[in-house]
Amino acid sequence: MATRANPRTKLAAAETPDPSARVLRRFRLVFNAVKTHFRAVETKAGISGAQLWALSVVHARPGIGVSELARAMDVHQSTASNLLRVLTDEGLVVAGRDGEDRRSVQLKTTAKGARALSKAPGPFTGVLPDALARLDARTLARLDRDLGRLIEELGADERGAGILIGSDD
Numbered sequence: 001m002a003t004r005a006n007p008r009t010k011l012a013a014a015e016t017p018d019p020s021a022r023v024l025r026r027f028r029l030v031f032n033a034v035k036t037h038f039r040a041v042e043t044k045a046g047i048s049g050a051q052l053w054a055l056s057v058v059h060a061r062p063g064i065g066v067s068e069l070a071r072a073m074d075v076h077q078s079t080a081s082n083l084l085r086v087l088t089d090e091g092l093v094v095a096g097r098d099g100e101d102r103r104s105v106q107l108k109t110t111a112k113g114a115r116a117l118s119k120a121p122g123p124f125t126g127v128l129p130d131a132l133a134r135l136d137a138r139t140l141a142r143l144d145r146d147l148g149r150l151i152e153e154l155g156a157d158e159r160g161a162g163i164l165i166g167s168d169d
């Protein structure tokens with residue numbers, strides 16, 4: 001689903017004289033790319049993009065626990081728990097206490113979960129995390145600094161950073 005900027009996109013951005021309007025247009029492009037990917041995931045796999053990401057992490061790391069899943073996805077543990085509740089209710093993941101420490105839950109994908117993954121378009125992490133991972137360190141540092149300044153202007157609540165885009169949390 002990830003697309004490279006085409007000449008028309010670059011031209012449209014260049015034709016918008018107001019810098020804030022150009023940046024707003026670029027944010028719209030980013031959000032719409034994410035939304036398009038989420039729709040494709042839901043259509044093909046039958047689950048949300050956030051659920052697909054969680055399912056893919058569990059599939060790649062059989063026996064992972066809820067806390068480890070939350071860390072792997074960089075979300076709050078309650079967000080990971082909510083994602084897992086849906087995945088277990090749908091029969092895509094099973095939770096067991098089979099390890100040495102019977103207090104902790106180990107997660108595994110089911111055959112139905114593996115089928116959902118096989119139908120889903122990639123990247124499983126989503127197009128935005130995938131694109132960010134491909135950026136060089138200098139670009140990421142500049143983007144981090146500049147978005148930090150925008151977040152200050154918005155007065156955004158930092159707790160929102162632990163909630164996935166497209167999730168119900």
